[in-house]
Amino acid sequence: MLDQVRGPVATFLGDGTLVGQELADRFEGIEVIIPPPKTASLGPESATAPSARDWDILAIQKNGRMSWQKQTGYGRRSRGETLMGRFKQVIGTTLRSRKLNNQRTEAKLGAAVLNTMTTLGRATFKKVSA
Known part of the structure; x- marks a missing residue:
């Protein structure tokens, strides 16, 4: 890879x-x-190098x-995994096109949709006192 x-x-x-x-x-x-x-344990040269x-x-x-x-x-990895989960939920787990060029276009469109969703931001919540 x-x-x-x-x-x-x-x-x-x-x-x-x-x-x-x-x-x-x-x-x-x-x-x-x-x-x-x-x-995990420290390596044999952990004291010197x-x-x-x-x-x-x-x-x-x-x-x-x-x-x-x-x-x-390291938390960035978690955000990447969340984004891939969102891609699979919104776009799907498989590409529908059979030709490679069409698959590339389909994947780019899916990424564009997710990027648009990301730029719109997340919902914010305010604490309401009773």
Whole structure:
């Protein structure tokens, strides 16, 4: 799948994937944000040369997982998943067109619809006192 990516990549948000080194090798200066498992332990060289994963583990141990998520911006992954869920609910789980060019157009239209929905914003609620 990575062979299909053209151009620079600034950030990769993942969940339980083992592609961190592959991404670092392919994309210069990429920020890989993958939470370590709850059972993760520090690497053997963490005292002298800690890896990014070691820093993540230490940050989670010190301040908790939710603090780490806020600090690293990991919550953006959740918003992406929510958007994909919305796409599937509003547009559907399959493309209806059979030809590739038509499928591309169909996907672009679906994305345009979701972008319009996103720019309209979310509902806001006000607390009403009784």
